[in-house]
Amino acid sequence: MTLALARRWALAAVLAAVLTGVGLMPVVAHANLVRAIPAAGSTVDTPPQVVAAEFSERIEPEFSRIDVLDASGASVTDGPSQVDPSNRSAMLVRVPPLPDGTYVVTWRTLSVVDGHVIRGSYAFSVGEPIDADVASTPASALVLSPAEPVLRAALLIGAMLVLGTAVHVPLIFAPAAREAGVGAAGSRYLELGWLGFSLAAGAHVGLLVTQAAGLAGDAEADLVGAVGSALGLGQWGTLWIVRAAVLAGLALALMRAGRESRPLRAWLPVAALAAAVLVTVSLGSHAAALLESSAPATSADVLHLLTAALWAGGLAPLLLSLVHARRTLDGHPRRRLLGALLARFSTIATISVGALVITGAFATWIQVVEFPRLGQTDYGRALVAKLVLVAPLLGLGGVNLLWTRRRLNDSRPTAAGRWAPRLVAAEVLLGVAVVAVVGLLTSLEPARQVALGDARGVNLETRVDDLDVALSIQPGAPGHNAATLTLQDRGQPVVDADVQLQVKFLDSDIGQRDLRPTPDADGRYVVSGDFIGLVGRWQALVIVRRLGEFDARAPFRFDVTPGGSAASGAPPPAADDVRRVWAIALAGLGLLLAFAMLQPMAWADWARRGVTVAGFGAGAVGLALLVTTPEFAPSSLSAVNPVPPDQTSIDAGRVHFEAHCVSCHGPGGQGDGPLAAGLDPPPLDLTIHVPLHPDGELYAFIEAGIADTAMPAFGETLTVFDIWNLVNFLQTLPP
Secondary structure, X not given: OOHHHHHHHHHHHHHHHHHHHHHOOOOOOOOOEEEEEOOOOOEEOOOOOEEEEEEOOOEOHHHOEEEEEOOOOOEOOOOOOEEOOOOOOEEEEEOOOOOOEEEEEEEEEEEOOOOOXXXXXXXXXXXXXXXXXXXXXXXXEOOOOOOHHHHHHHHHHHHHHHHHHHHHHHHHHHHHHHHHOOOOOOOHHHHHHHHHHHHHHHHHHHHHHHHHHHHHOOOOOOHHXXXXXXXXXXXXXXXXXXXXXXXXXXXXXXXXXXXXXXXXHHHXXXXXXXXXXXXXXXXXXXXXXXXXXXXXXXXXXXXXXHHHHHHOOOHHHHHHHHXXXXXXXXXXXXXXXXXXXXXXXXXXXXXXXXXXXXXXXXHHHHHHOOXXXXXXXXXXXXXXXXXXXXXXXXXHHHHHHHHHHHHHHOOOOOOXXXXXXXXXXXXXXXXXXXXXXXXXXXXXXXXXXXXXXXXXXXXXXXXXXXXXXXXXXXXXXXXXXXXXXXXXXXXEEOOOOEEEEEXXXXXXXXXXXXXXXXXXXXXXXXXXXXXXXXXXXXXXXXXXEOOOOOOEEEEEXXXXXXXXXHHOXXXXXXXXXXXXXXXXXXXXXXXXXXXXXOOOOOOOHHXXXXXXHHHHHHHHHHXXXXXXXXXXXXXXXXXXXXXXXXXXXXXXXXXXXXHHOHHHHOOOOOOOOOOHHHOXXXXXXXXXXXXXXXXXXXXXXXXXXOOOOOOOOOOOOOOHHHHHHHHHHHOOOOO
16 A cells, blocks of 8 residues: 555545544434423413414424323324414414313424424423423434434535635646646646535435434335425425535536636636535524524624635645645745745635634624533534634644745755645644534534523622622522522621512513512511513512612513523524624624735735725625614514613613603603693603503603604604613602
8 A cells, every 4th residue: 555545544534533423422403492381380370272382493384393281191282283474483282271280292393494303391280380290301302313413514524625626726726836837736636626526415415315314203104205305394405405406516517627728717616616505504504593683694604614615625725736746846946836835825724714713703602692601512512622623723824824934935945845735734634623523513502592401590699889689589480489689788788678579571561570578587588479480581670778878779680491590591692783793793804805915925916906895895894784783673562671770770761851751741750740731632640651561662652752642752862772761760650
């Protein structure tokens, strides 16, 4: 066996080992339970007519279902479940009047975006506490195959290899070879392109077989029929068919490239079609599954994959070029070609790394949300592993950029020519490992969605002036909860205060509960009751009144999920926040491109001008997107006030109330201001009407006014946050 052949077998063995190790890890699906009605773990007095469950992604109706079982395990539903026509991520099922008792809702979902299957169950009860013997089960993936991450990684590696080769030949090797006065590397680049195509096409077919086998369920099912079902799986099936057509076109483009003598004309169609394959991957990714922010998230994912292909996918053809130079040239011509190759590749790699950092940070923020989840979830740990592998990859690239290139430009003989191919070969191995981990990431549930399974309840702390307020809610899950308040003033317990706890559900207008905690023997303030009855976002406002002191208001906001607040997933960032951050990232990408080509280098003028213009264009689009993103746009009349009702907000709202509202509504808001007598209809008594409306409705009244009354519109007088501060103040008016 020759040394070259041995190296090829060694590389294949390392690749197989890495991908096999990835394949042994479990696959977790993505359309997970977000909320339910009745809520998981809750007790309702009135039997529901419909049981509903909402999931984190849009689901495929044909392969998704929910069922309601009684204590004996028999179904009690009236007909099959169906997807909510107004919300493709929710399912409904009708039930007859249910007698008192405990019921279990079982569910199974298949994501429209990525085709993953997941199932689970939860319990609720009617008229009596939940039977402790009836257990619900956490969500678990129906693993399609341990080979799925391997196939996803192989698809990425193949497409990235083709794109990297298609860019390398006309933009890096051909001009560098002309400068050095040497010939091309023959058909070796075409062989590399066909290798990438074979890897991508084989993985593409394998993903269809894997998906069909998962839908078939068992050996008795019709696998051929399941293939047809898989192709009809909404976005997943559509993307598979489109990708198949693109791969067919890619094969034709590679055939044409073998007959075309001009590098740019030969490889440009290949590059475009390989990029299209990567776009189809992004359109079926975690980013595309975000319900409200899919456009900016998918755009970032597309750029991330394309720039990764330019860098990591270009390493193998770069290695081929370096080996070709060492085998065919000696002395100064060899050093000149090696230096030109590394210089040109370093330019593309530097731009790509900058883009990868920007888009990668953006994607991490969306999919992880909370920093601790990097170490608490499989997704986070895989992401950390990816970063650990990227670090030495960057280090090797830096060595080639800062040491090898400079030594090759030196007229004296050096060892740089021998080390350059070795360093790039190490980069190739690390690049394969990185993409293998990415294949795993695409099969894992995003860190933000994972229920951490830690039943610590809700534990919150804040300080208002010199008063420390600690609120503990146990177990922090739907149903019965005990709340404990601890107050300290300059380190001393406060035991003689008048304490009020206002609990408000933020996801719909179901009113507000005012609770009165009572001190216990240890000086803590305790309240118990079923005051967290639903899954969703909650606000707890602690109001402390003491003689000789100003009232203290301490607002807390937290989430409750089926597993409890401490076991919850983190909600994705708001759509406007995602758009705003993406606008900043896009502007940064534009500046990166605009200035990357301004330094003198051996690139054609048309290439430098094109990249610079594209950079300034991207920056302009980012700035325009940033300017046009609204500060806050209520999505409905039940929109949640984004400003917590702390004392600062209340004081600011009081200033606006006294400046704009007292003349009609009076100092106490009772409709008895100095101008009230001359108004028809008279001003409303706000102490009566404010509690009847949700936050978003109050905001709309102030912003747009009320038709056929003297209530004017303040949308051009007050800012968005001025109005929200005013809403917070109005809710403090005494009844």
